[in-house]
Amino acid sequence: MNYKTKQSELIEEYLRANADRHLTVDDICAGLKNEVGRTTVYRNLERLCKSYTVRKYILTDGGSACYQYADCGTQSRHFHLKCLKCGRLFHLECEHLKEIDGHIRAEHGFAVDPTRTVFYGLCENCLSQQKEVSE
Amino acid sequence: MNYKTKQSELIEEYLRANADRHLTVDDICAGLKNEVGRTTVYRNLERLCKSYTVRKYILTDGGSACYQYADCGTQSRHFHLKCLKCGRLFHLECEHLKEIDGHIRAEHGFAVDPTRTVFYGLCENCLSQQKEVSE
């Protein structure tokens, strides 16, 4: 059980090559130039998530889910910053995560799940643009 | 602009009366015994979210969104903690907000909007329950 197919290899390869990015199913399909069917992408992602090879993120805005190759350890747990203006998604490094995480855990007894939590606000770029225009 | 209708009053009333719960659109429709159309519920919730009277949560993967009356002073700047298990909403005090806020702003040039940001995770209660069961 678990055959090695051209498609499953392409998908995993693509995810690994883009381990620094968050990919939607659309991204993956486009990245593979539609050499792999959408259904197959979904099914492979499901499998990879089950084996913890890939991590699924559900952004709190109800859009489509994002997937990221989980290189066991390094960038495993991190927060997300989503710009309300340009829509870009940023990653928040681990040291700060721990600080935030620990603070809330210690002081409020609440265990934050970074895979579910998204900070909304304005990114550097959009902030400076806003100042210039000052609308 | 913004007329007071029988339906909009029923919806807000119901949300306020159940401010301790997180309600799906289905819950609201059922609670109002289908006196209000589903579309109207959606549209009113959208309006209430925009005015920060109600907060929208996307808790489950593929499931429906939840709404909760949260007119906790539109003006006050604080974060929210939402428990993924019991659905309870907690408020995060200002000192910590400033710390988190300042950190992300200073180190990442990202200005977080606390009114838009919700931390998802597990509350003290649900955490301890989970330990007991230890599944």
Add this chain to the structure above:
DNA sequence: ATAATTGCAAACACTTTGCACCTGT
């Protein structure tokens, strides 16, 4: 040989939109 995988089309669940009608001001 035979068990798993693929991918189309169709089903799905939740949400949004178009439009004709109704209601509040």
Add this chain to the structure above:
DNA sequence: ACAGGTGCAAAGTGTTTGCAATTAT
């Protein structure tokens, strides 16, 4: 009178499923 609200039906999204054909072992 007319801006705004309502609700049906239809369209739109993102995801899952049925199934016949294909592919890996």
